[in-house]
Amino acid sequence: MAHQAQEETVQLVKQIFRTYLKERNQRQTPERFMVLEEIYRSDGHFDADDIFFNMKNAGTRVSRATVYNTLDLLIECGLVQRQQFGKNQYYYERSYAYQQHDHMICKECGVVIEFCDPRILEIQNLMEKIHDFEVEGHTLHLFGRCNDREACEKRRESGDKIKSMKEKKEA
Template identity: 85%
Template sequence: MAHPAHEETIQLVKEIFRTYLKERNQRQTPERFMVLEEIYRSEGHFDADDIFFNMKQTGTRVSRATVYNTLDLLIECGLVQRQQFGKNQYYYERSYAYQQHDHMICKECGVVIEFCDPRILEIQKMMEKIYDFNIEAHSLHLFGTCNNTEECNRRKETGDKIKSLTPQE
């Protein structure tokens, strides 16, 4: 069973999405809300096909086009962020009620390490002040290579998708 706070977030994002669709005279279809739920029940980064196949495996009837179109709407209303980690493929992650974070990406194996450093927010505030500028969002991607070449090579060989790691892993 999902954590009650997690369920509260899902209900809240559904209401935000409902309001967003209504204000733009967009249809409020059950499939769109199922895509939203699937995203907010998922962890980390995912691509559109991950969402599509996860929903198909659970017996949810949804088209690939609906998944892509819903992702675009969710990005527009600020509930999902789109990331591109140096390749042609986009990855997505939920953005409501989740801590702002940045990414380090290995150019060899594609692993993504999420990190949060409060100094980045301080730099952002300082830049706003210096340049009299209102920053609404930021995205920081640091590209490099893993120091653990054995693990990096294993990920390349197995074709592991981009995933998030914490510093302890």
């Protein structure tokens, strides 16, 4: 059932992207849609090179420039969000039909821990009422340090940076 829901989402975002490109007289190339599909069939955060190498390893012929340009278009049309967790490293994530979540980032090893707390939505709704304002989205990044110094050091050495909500629950 989850697979079917994912496929329905993929078809829906492809239609949204198709309409977006058509309205702006942009070309609807197969490569752009392959990048979109790669993103929406993957989990969590990724950088442009992750997408490029995943597609290349799967035998898809796509250039790095196409990946970067498509990411920019997907951000413009609201299907992908760009996050900057480090000084100059950008990560991307799907933004259509996925649960709002926020991030904690370790300043030592760079690990990113996703979390979701419904109280943040409650605060957002309250701020809208108090300030007569319509929030269209938000990002929250909490910076600090891992308490488990040994695990932090291992992550820093291995380069493993992303820790999803699911992984956190299993730990």
